[in-house]
Each structure stands twice: as C-alpha cells, then as structure tokens.
Amino acid sequence: MLVLLPPSEGKASSGRGAPLKLESLSLPALTEARETVLGELVELCVGDEDTAREVLGLSEGLRGEVAKNAELRTAGARPAGEIYTGVLYDALDLTTLDPAAQRRAARSLLVFSGLWGAVRVTDRIPSYRCSMGVKLPGLGALGAYWRTPMAAALPEAAGDGLVLDLRSAAYATAWKPKGEVAGRTATVRVLHAPTRKVVSHFNKATKGRMVRSLLTAGAAPSGPAELVEALRDLGYEVEAQAPAKAGQAWALDVLVEEIH
DSSP: OEEEEOOOSSBOOOOSSOBOOGGGSSOGGGHHHHHHHHHHHHHHHHSOHHHHHHHHTOOGGGTHHHHHHHTTTTSBOEEHHHHBOSHHHHHHOGGGSOHHHHHHHHHHEEEEETTTEEEETTSEEOOOOOOTTOEETTTEEHHHHTHHHHHHHHHHHHTTSOEEEOOOHHHHTTOOOOHHHHHTEEEEEEEETTTTEEOSHHHHHHHHHHHHHHHHHTOOOSSHHHHHHHHHHTTOEEEEEOOSSTTOOEEEEEEESSOO
C-alpha cells in the first residue's frame, strides 16, 4: 500500500542535525528536479525579501520564512515525519506508533511537496516554506513543473498494490495516477453524515486518524475494495463508488457523525 499525503504549511524547526543530502532522499529519479527547485528557491530568498515574500504568498508575519529558505543548503535536517506538523500529522502522531507500525509508515507513506516533489517520512529534510501553488521565477507553477519527473518516478513507487490518495487538490496536480495504477487507486472525501457536506479542518484530522488506524492494525489491503472492508472493520463508515471506466480511481466517502 502506498499512501499519498499532503504536507503541512506549518513545520517544526530544522534542529541541529546534519544538513540536507539530496542524493540520500527516496525516489532518486527526482534528484535533478529537486536540485533545480532548491536552487531557484534559495536564489529567490537570498535576493530581495519583499519580492520573495510576494512570490511565496507569505504575510508580513511570516517574513522570517524567507531567511529560513535562504539557508536551506546548510540548515539542519530531520526526518520529514518530524518536520511536518498540523492537524493531519497531529492525528497521525507517528512518534507514538509501535515499532511495527512505524516500519509500515516508513514503507508506505509518501508526502508530496512543492520543494522536494515527494518524500518518505524517514527522509531527512530541513524546515522550509514553498507550497505546490507557488510560481518560481524561471520554473513557473510547481504543480505543472513536477508532472514530468513525477510521471517517471511515481508508478515505480506505487508498485502493484493499492494507492490511497489523501492529497489536497493543489498537490494532486503534480501526479495523477493513470492506466492500471488509477484502477487500484482510492481517493477519499470526509463527509458530515447528517448533512452530507464536506468537512474542511476535520477532514485532515479524520484522514490522519484513518491512516494511523490502518498502520496500527497492520492492515494490508491489496486494492480499493479490500480497503473499504478494512476500514469498515476498523469502525469507519465508508461508502464506495467503483470507477465507471478503466483509467479512473475509486471514490470513497468516509462519513463522520461528529465534527471533531
């Protein structure tokens, strides 16, 4: 099972670890593209601060993020699972998983990123600020930039198993499963059961808890239909819609009674 996650806008500090080594990151087919984006981002942020802040969409209160980006090559690096914070990652709470579940997380979780393309939660990265919606000078929109390198790297990462796609729309632009990979991909919405409305903030929390449940239980569904059964066994109310034709993903709705 490969689980595709969005990153978090807020991130923990880099800490005092050894600096980034691009060649050590997972999905080595993305190394050249990562170097290009990193170079463009650092160049932007060592220049005019106001221009960088405008390009990155940062408020005055986040001015310090520009200086942080300028030092990405020398900043300390930590496992991505420790860098990403926020609602989904708080609910997932990787550090409190038992050792077996942590090993499953290391194998199955892939976090999409405007800067790195995608990383495993064990990949060591510095804290940064660069969303997939950013348009870097010389590269344009990062969602579009990443499509070609992702198309080469992600099918291999997906292997022949289930792909559970929990990304937000902005990060889904970087790679769309196609062909037979799409047929074993499941996308998820979280709906408030009484109203059938999509929940926003609590969408992330529910997805984090759901992934944690699968990891803790050691569930290994081989495809979307098996995923639906696994989630139901874990106490989730799930409605599933199989694809109408080949090359489309399954659509799963997870229904929640209380928004929390």
